[in-house]
Amino acid sequence: MSRRKNVLEGDQIDVISSTLTADILPFDRALDLFIQDAKRKALREFTIKYYRRELNDFRKYLLMKDHSLIINEVLRHHIDEYIEDMQKRRQLKTTTINTKLRAARTLFNFLSDNKYLTENPMRKYPLLKDRKANIQTFTMTQLRALMNAPDKRTFTGQRDYTFMMLLLDTGIRLNEAAGILVEDVKLSEGQVFIRNTKNHFHRYVPVSAKMKDQLRKFIRLRGTAETDHLFITLDEEAMTRHGLQKIVPKYGQEAGIKGVRTSAHTLRHTFAKISVMNGAGIFELQKVLGHSSMEMVRVYVNLFSSEVAERHKAFSPLNNLNI
Numbered sequence: 001m002s003r004r005k006n007v008l009e010g011d012q013i014d015v016i017s018s019t020l021t022a023d024i025l026p027f028d029r030a031l032d033l034f035i036q037d038a039k040r041k042a043l044r045e046f047t048i049k050y051y052r053r054e055l056n057d058f059r060k061y062l063l064m065k066d067h068s069l070i071i072n073e074v075l076r077h078h079i080d081e082y083i084e085d086m087q088k089r090r091q092l093k094t095t096t097i098n099t100k101l102r103a104a105r106t107l108f109n110f111l112s113d114n115k116y117l118t119e120n121p122m123r124k125y126p127l128l129k130d131r132k133a134n135i136q137t138f139t140m141t142q143l144r145a146l147m148n149a150p151d152k153r154t155f156t157g158q159r160d161y162t163f164m165m166l167l168l169d170t171g172i173r174l175n176e177a178a179g180i181l182v183e184d185v186k187l188s189e190g191q192v193f194i195r196n197t198k199n200h201f202h203r204y205v206p207v208s209a210k211m212k213d214q215l216r217k218f219i220r221l222r223g224t225a226e227t228d229h230l231f232i233t234l235d236e237e238a239m240t241r242h243g244l245q246k247i248v249p250k251y252g253q254e255a256g257i258k259g260v261r262t263s264a265h266t267l268r269h270t271f272a273k274i275s276v277m278n279g280a281g282i283f284e285l286q287k288v289l290g291h292s293s294m295e296m297v298r299v300y301v302n303l304f305s306s307e308v309a310e311r312h313k314a315f316s317p318l319n320n321l322n323i
Contacts, residue, residue, distance in 0.1 A: 027069040054103035076121040094130040137270040149251035162218040169211040171271035174264040180230040276304040
């Protein structure tokens with residue numbers, strides 16, 4: 001007869017979970033509580049998947065190190081060692097590590113705020129400092145090649161062309177585009193209602209006359225479908241975020257675009273760049289892009305504003321220096 005294990009695991013933990021004190025909380029139970037709270041707060045499904053993915057990454061690390069899966073036994077130095085593992089063994093980028101740290105920090109803050117932890121190992125835990133890389137954008141030549149790549153004699157070509165035009169014309173995010181319904185397109189008002197936002201603040205974005213004309217054509221081509229979503233498949237199902245994500249890389253490859261990441265987000269950056277160069281103000285840009293803070297908008301302005309370059313011609317100390 002084999003001897004039973006003394007340490008309770010899995011379903012055994014669930015049996016006595018109601019009697020556990022704040023000093024004994026299994027990782028999986030902590031994650032369940034956190035996800036339940038996220039759903040009560042109506043966080044986007046994409047956000048909830050992000051938390052699950054990144055927190056399970058931390059769980060795998062703890063298992064690899066034979067560390068206890070009791071969340072209360074995770075100390076600050078374990079977080080330090082997790083970062084070191086990501087840097088040295090896995091050689092992850094700083095931005096990727098910070099993405100994982102944000103998820104872990106949110107979990108531990110939730111547990112601490114709700115008295116599941118007496119000590120929060122990630123209280124005021126700093127993210128890694130990352131030198132801002134240059135923001136990549138498309139050139140006008142690349143944009144022309146990208147927009148000319150879809151076969152406009154097909155439904156999918158017209159759909160993909162409309163999608164890429166909309167990203168370039170408004171700077172909306174990929175997930176926001178996936179959430180647009182036909183009723184959200186207000187052609188008479190020259191606006192599109194964005195409901196699937198990152199910060200839960202719905203907004204209207206203006207569209208150009210050229211974009212209005214293309215949306216009008218596409219909606220006529222689209223006709224009625226089983227779903228109310230604007231962008232649909234040939235089977236009349238809503239295009240998913242993942243499906244839309246493939247569009248720009250596909251046509252970028254067909255157009256032979258090199259030296260820049262061909263993605264929906266690059267179109268967003270390109271919109272911001274051209275808007276700044278054409279004189280868009282910081283507050284209007286923030287509103288259209290849907291940023292909750294000015295931080296990223298200031299980055300765009302600092303990088304792409306031609307005003308500083310023009311003024312430098314006038315105030316440069318070398319102007320009147322005979323050397």
